[in-house]
Amino acid sequence: MSLAQFNLEITKIRDDRQHGASELARRCLAILAEAAKTVPAQDAVVLREQLKTLAWELAKTRPSMAPLQNLLHRWREELALDITLDLTAARVLAAQQAEALIVASRQAVAGCAAHAARFLGPGRTIMTHSLSSTVLQVCRLLRDQGLQVIATESRPLAEGQVLAEKLSNWGIPAVYITDAQMGLFAAHADAVLVGADSVQADGAVVNKVGTYPLALAAHDQGVPFYVCCESFKWRQTGEPLPELEEMAADELGAPERPGVTVRNVYFDITPARLISAWISESEVRQ
Amino acid sequence: MSLAQFNLEITKIRDDRQHGASELARRCLAILAEAAKTVPAQDAVVLREQLKTLAWELAKTRPSMAPLQNLLHRWREELALDITLDLTAARVLAAQQAEALIVASRQAVAGCAAHAARFLGPGRTIMTHSLSSTVLQVCRLLRDQGLQVIATESRPLAEGQVLAEKLSNWGIPAVYITDAQMGLFAAHADAVLVGADSVQADGAVVNKVGTYPLALAAHDQGVPFYVCCESFKWRQTGEPLPELEEMAADELGAPERPGVTVRNVYFDITPARLISAWISESEVRQ
DSSP states (O other), rough: OOHHHHHHHHHHHHHOSSSOHHHHHHHHHHHHHHHHSOOOOOSSHHHHHHHHHHHHHHHHTTTTOHHHHHHHHHHHHHHOOOOOOOOOOOHHHHHHHHHHHHHHHHHHHHHHHHHHHHHHHHSSEEEEEEEHHHHHHHHHTTTTOOEEEEEETTTTTTTTHHHHHHHHHHHEEEEOOOOOGGGHHHHOOOOEEOOOOOTTTSOOEEEEEHHHHHHHHHHTTOOOOEEEEOOOGBBBBBOOOOOOOOOOOOGGOOOOTTTEEOOOEEEEEOGGGSSEEEEEESSSEE | OOHHHHHHHHHHHHHHEEEEEEHHHHHHHHHHHHHHHHHHHHHHHHHHHHHHHHHHHHOEEEEEEEEHHHHHHHHHHHHOOOOOOOHHHHHHHHHHHHHHHHHHHHHHHHHHHHEEEEEOOOEEEEOOOOOOOOHHHHHTTTTTTTEEEEEEEOTTHHHHHHHHHHHTTTTTTTTEGGGGGHHHHHGOEEEEOOOEEEEOOTEEEEETHHHHHHHHHHHHHHHOEEEOOOGGOOOOOTTTOOOOOOOOGGGGGOOOTTEEEEEEEEEEOOOOGGGGGEEOOOOOOO
């Protein structure tokens, strides 16, 4: 992998609108595993320094997504423990460590979804916002247990349509609404279940924009609001709130007009006081 | 005006997505003025009964919109007071009464907008949702007073784009956002100002869907939330909440999928506890 190829991968990660935080973190680890095997380096020490720099570059691409920072930081720490001087061995080990973290991420997400499915139980109407791969796994686990889903459109790119398609394929009855109807339909749900891009140490959740007003509506109507994400999404105590990424204005499809600024911030922050429980692979924190 | 022509007008009012409650109420009065002049009737008594029935039919078309009921009810009451037996005189009077109510409605809206503009004062950043003709008049009144506006898209038909176009033409700086960003942007406003389709006697407001989550966000962030509408929009004590009209699902542009029900309810209800003040042509009720 040349530096030019790596920079192309960086751009793909930065511009990706199709995948969630966990999936993009795994994609970054896969890029680093490939880089570990093939990036030019004259010895093991230089290789590790090189890889740490690449990991750092990747971790910066999506500030709202904690798993990128957490998993790549973990990988960098593991790299730092390696003291082999053999270049080939160092390459193999670094790639293996990245691949092991990919497996750990997948297992954590699956564990988290299993946990959430057990916690919710059968016969529920769940409302969600945007498209979380973890929430998707929860739905699949509950597909034969009388699950019904209320799915928001999730503008600008309408990830809710992808969710509706999956639910339809799995035979799970769904109601599809505009984001503006979230206040009206929260009352029809037994619970709201969303994923997260990151969770602050105090429990505040960074997730697709629209999550915060949905949490307000659920809270106002006494509907429990659950966040379901693996522990790789939690930030450490003292870590500041991330920059909320803004994407291209033209995604909204509004004509350009003098004096009108189109804003397209992708994330918002839901304070902990609006959250009934955080479900991870290891616990339900209420 | 034949009955067939009248029924065509009924359909137009029922399907109208471009105009607000006050404008549609005036459109109904204009239809009735025309009917008063031209609907077949053998005498004045039959004419008045006929017109009362037509007014009743029109008032039922848009249950969420109080001005239709209130203004047409007022007109029916005025008709009932008329005792002339001269058909031509009865026609002229009924039409004049309808036209006078059109003027009264316009004056009430203009008075309400002037009131709101004075109340808000110069140099404000106002957030609004959907397209209220009253809010539009407030913006025009404040155009040279440093007004800035945050406008939501307002799916499914994006009335926010019409608002953004007007603001741009008037040289009022505007920020245009998706409905899902309303929670994030409420904090940037000095106040939220919305119109209403109707106001219950207890102050609860029926307005374009999305108003309720916006009010929740404003309340959560300590931003005042003002409803600005003329007194023809208030319902009497004891009147129940109206049916919230639902429009065609295909307005959302989501593909049809087995098991997926697309919902397109146009209105939601914002409880009085979330509203800081109601501004009408006669008072600011806080």
